[in-house]
Amino acid sequence: MPQDKVILPIKQKYSKEEYNKLKQGFIPKVMEEKWFIYFEEQKLYFHRSWTGLCVYELNFIKDNGKYIISKGYLNGKIAEQRDSMSLKEEVNIVLSLIYILLLNEDDPHTDLGMSFV
Secondary structure, three states, X not given: OOOOEEEEOOOOEEOHHHHHHHHHOEOOOOOOOOEEEEEEOOEEEEEXXXXXXXXXXXXXXXXXXXXXXXXXXXXXXXXXXXXXXXXHHHHHHHHHHHHHHHOOOOOOOOOOOOOOO
């Protein structure tokens, strides 16, 4: 993640079981899978699989047995390219990626379909 990053207004809680799934990340197996996601030092990183560009970074803390996204960031260069997209839409995208790719669940946050995934 470059120094130039935009803070995402994101707060989300996960159970220990869900958190353990997040920590496993996601390694693309075919060209159509557009994301490489990995966990390191309480941070979840989302990279585009073809370019390696880091798009999102999520920081986690543990509180009362839950794992909470304490801070979220969007790559500032990406933010410049997506003038028409709001930060709320970016939050919906990253939450969708978590539900679809990491938790293997239906996405309760948005109806993006699989095109962005």
